[in-house]
Amino acid sequence: MARAYDPLFITSDNSPIDVPSPSSSSMTLTKDELKRIAAYKAVDFVKSNMVLGLGTGSTAKHAVDRIGELLRQGKLENIVGIPTSKKTQEHALSLNIPLSDLDAHPVVDLSIDGADEVDPRLNLVKGRGGSLLREKMIEGASKKFVVIVDESKMVKHIGGSKMALPVEIVPFCWKFTAERLRRVMEGYGCEAKLRLGGEKGEAFVTDNGNYIVDMYLEKDMGDLSVVSITIGFDAGVLSCMEYMKAAPWFEDEEYKTGSCCLSYILKK
Numbered sequence: 001m002a003r004a005y006d007p008l009f010i011t012s013d014n015s016p017i018d019v020p021s022p023s024s025s026s027m028t029l030t031k032d033e034l035k036r037i038a039a040y041k042a043v044d045f046v047k048s049n050m051v052l053g054l055g056t057g058s059t060a061k062h063a064v065d066r067i068g069e070l071l072r073q074g075k076l077e078n079i080v081g082i083p084t085s086k087k088t089q090e091h092a093l094s095l096n097i098p099l100s101d102l103d104a105h106p107v108v109d110l111s112i113d114g115a116d117e118v119d120p121r122l123n124l125v126k127g128r129g130g131s132l133l134r135e136k137m138i139e140g141a142s143k144k145f146v147v148i149v150d151e152s153k154m155v156k157h158i159g160g161s162k163m164a165l166p167v168e169i170v171p172f173c174w175k176f177t178a179e180r181l182r183r184v185m186e187g188y189g190c191e192a193k194l195r196l197g198g199e200k201g202e203a204f205v206t207d208n209g210n211y212i213v214d215m216y217l218e219k220d221m222g223d224l225s226v227v228s229i230t231i232g233f234d235a236g237v238l239s240c241m242e243y244m245k246a247a248p249w250f251e252d253e254e255y256k257t258g259s260c261c262l263s264y265i266l267k268k
């Protein structure tokens, strides 16, 4: 059992969310019950006729449950869900939530999902559940993105939980890409491990047929722009981290990002 605490909400436009705090006299809630309360509150943003990005993970599952329930009760109508994983797709179908994809609905009104780490600038680590590429594509196409996290996910810097920073990569010559990633983050005490998942110890394969390399970092990467741009430009890399537009870029960061891109292109 976890002690009662306030789940934390982050929205992509920083709009405030009124979350009822369990009073000190209230009974102690399990972590999962708190996730459910938080997820239900996030679903308050959902209105009829919306195209919704449906997240993946134990927190997002509660939101999907709630959307299914409101549809069944007739309190929501004409919802189209875009699932971020096969698991979420199956779950949503079992609840009779109508589904589609980004080809048919390139603009998503709202996405709701959990996260693995959130830093003070609202950079997100996602994908410990293995769905990062689809999550990033769908959530990136969303007008609004509500991220539901508990206190354990809030970190001072990315990698601060000492748990994995997942990177989705192409299986072709994965060792080559994993070694390049390790070298990019070498200065931060980085270890790069191929995620295993199969019964016989084979590589975990994502819904898109890719591999995941989990990066473990000893030290704070500081300014993420250099690392994320270098990773983003690597031909073997498909997805890593999400960036919340709510966190404003400072002018010097934009300049640095521009010059990083340029120097990377010139080096190639």
Ligand SMILES: O=C(CO)[C@H](O)[C@H](O)COP(=O)(O)O
Pocket (backbone or CB within 6 Å): 055, 056, 057, 058, 059, 060, 113, 114, 115, 116, 125, 126, 127, 128, 129, 130, 131, 132, 135
């Ligand atoms: O990124 C994800 C899956 O790829 C999840 O959103 C993330 O792992 C959080 O999961 P949970 O809500 O179970 O803690």
